[in-house]
Amino acid sequence: MSLKYGVLGLLKGEPLHGYEVKSRFEAMLGGTWEVNIGQIYTTLQRLERDGLVRPAGPRGDRGKLLYELSPQGQKALDQWLGEPDSGPQQLHEDIYVKLLLATRVANGDLQGMLARQKRTYLQRLRDLNRLEERARRDGRLDLARLVRGALLHAEADLKWMDELSSERFGAEGARTE
Amino acid sequence: MSELVRLSDVTKVYQGGITGALNGVSVTVEKGEFTAIMGPSGSGKSTMLNLIAGLDRPTSGAVIVGGTDLAKLGEAGLARFRRDHVGFVFQFFHLLPNLTALENVLIPAQLKGSEVPGRARELLGQLGIEEVADRYPARLSGGQQQRVAIARALINNPTLLLADEPTGALDTHSGEQVMDLLVQLHGRGQTILLVTHDAKLATRHAARVLSVIDGKVVDDARLEGPERAASEVIRVRTEEASR
Numbered sequence: 469m470s471l472k473y474g475v476l477g478l479l480k481g482e483p484l485h486g487y488e489v490k491s492r493f494e495a496m497l498g499g500t501w502e503v504n505i506g507q508i509y510t511t512l513q514r515l516e517r518d519g520l521v522r523p524a525g526p527r528g529d530r531g532k533l534l535y536e537l538s539p540q541g542q543k544a545l546d547q548w549l550g551e552p553d554s555g556p557q558q559l560h561e562d563i564y565v566k567l568l569l570a571t572r573v574a575n576g577d578l579q580g581m582l583a584r585q586k587r588t589y590l591q592r593l594r595d596l597n598r599l600e601e602r603a604r605r606d607g608r609l610d611l612a613r614l615v616r617g618a619l620l621h622a623e624a625d626l627k628w629m630d631e632l633s634s635e636r637f638g639a640e641g642a643r644t645e
Numbered sequence: 646m647s648e649l650v651r652l653s654d655v656t657k658v659y660q661g662g663i664t665g666a667l668n669g670v671s672v673t674v675e676k677g678e679f680t681a682i683m684g685p686s687g688s689g690k691s692t693m694l695n696l697i698a699g700l701d702r703p704t705s706g707a708v709i710v711g712g713t714d715l716a717k718l719g720e721a722g723l724a725r726f727r728r729d730h731v732g733f734v735f736q737f738f739h740l741l742p743n744l745t746a747l748e749n750v751l752i753p754a755q756l757k758g759s760e761v762p763g764r765a766r767e768l769l770g771q772l773g774i775e776e777v778a779d780r781y782p783a784r785l786s787g788g789q790q791q792r793v794a795i796a797r798a799l800i801n802n803p804t805l806l807l808a809d810e811p812t813g814a815l816d817t818h819s820g821e822q823v824m825d826l827l828v829q830l831h832g833r834g835q836t837i838l839l840v841t842h843d844a845k846l847a848t849r850h851a852a853r854v855l856s857v858i859d860g861k862v863v864d865d866a867r868l869e870g871p872e873r874a875a876s877e878v879i880r881v882r883t884e885e886a887s888r
């Protein structure tokens with residue numbers, strides 16, 4: 469996800485200082501990510517350079533600068549919000565590559581690998597369930613929705629492990645080459 | 646905690662079956678545990694529950710529940726065991742159509758010779774369906790029928806509650822209500838074995854997940870309970886603004 473548009477989105481509501489952008493960003497994500505303040509300032513500077521945000525008034529005490537969305541920034545944000553997410557699907561986890569290697573490496577213990585990974589996914593599902601409950605309890609519907617998405621992804625990953633361990637994929641994969 | 650169920654090297658080959666429905670299953674369940682059983686269709690989950698419930702007998706191996714080796718019980722003894730110790734909830738409710746909800750709930754108690762309409766009504770009340778007590782199953786929603794079936798399973802205070810896909814025939818909302826009920830029961834100390842295809846549901850409620858494949862328990866996962874910080878569970882990746 470893009471920090472650039474995240475910042476633009478937050479500035480749409482009201483002008484903010486850099487550290488306010490940081491804390492709102494983190495609050496919005498419900499603590500699922502810690503944003504580095506340096507990254508926020510770099511992003512704001514780039515956005516200002518590109519004319520998407522601009523200072524709202526002079527520097528305040530301790531040199532704090534309030535930023536607001538420019539009309540171009542508003543346009544860029546609307547366009548981004550209106551576009552569906554496209555591009556290749558992102559697979560960040562090692563298991564995707566481990567599996568490929570396990571079928572090639574002679575001593576690759578595919579079944580053991582699948583079983584261990586499956587356990588990890590089960591634990592993840594449990595943790596996500598807890599997190600979703602907590603988000604709902606706290607009235608954080610937006611965060612609950614995010615967690616729900618993660619839950620469905622984890623469930624799909626688990627199904628994939630099940631499929632791999634019950635079908636002939638292992639034997640077949642090992643034979644290919 | 647003390648052991649409630651023990652399967653020792655249990656094998657089940659059905660008549661006409663080429664391979665076993667269960668192939669050497671050994672597993673124990675402690676009193677008070679909430680265990681989910683997961684696995685593909687035909688892997689032997691229902692067979693396992695049926696053997697624990699004393700609805701069927703293994704081809705070999707031992708099924709021991711509450712210290713009793715079920716093989717030592719004759720048919721009458723097995724029927725008594727089921728009546729007194731086991732509550733069973735099925736995917737398709739299995740209510741008798743010509744009895745009212747209340748009468749259905751009372752069946753296991755009557756088999757025991759006890760008249761407990763007050764308790765039956767109380768159970769229906771706890772399950773939030775007291776008002777349908779005098780209706781026939783055909784006039785109940787799936788979720789209501791399943792709650793009646795749960796009340797029936799609980800009427801004799803079973804040591805063990807076995808549920809075979811209890812949410813399988815329900816929409817998401819009724820399914821969640823039924824699961825919430827099971828969780829409340831577990832909170833009061835009920836030992837529960839739940840067969841489900843739904844990993845989200847299983848992990849939400851059960852701290853232990855048995856995976857069954859081809860009649861074998863291939864994994865026994867005990868999940869950790871303590872809540873984790875959001876950032877340890879999910880990481881939303883952000884990229885730096887493009888230059």
Ligand SMILES: Nc1ncnc2c1ncn2[C@@H]1O[C@H](COP(=O)(O)OP(=O)(O)OP(=O)(O)O)[C@@H](O)[C@H]1O
Pocket residue numbers: 659660662665666684685686687688689690691692693
């Ligand atoms: N009464 C029976 N007679 C003969 N074979 C049976 C009988 N019951 C089950 N089987 C067979 O035993 C195997 C295990 O069946 P079981 O019903 O335990 O699977 P399951 O895991 O509960 O599947 P599902 O998820 O579809 O309910 C299957 O191959 C099934 O065809």
Ligand SMILES: [Mg+2]
Pocket residue numbers: 690691692809
């Ligand atoms: Mg079954």
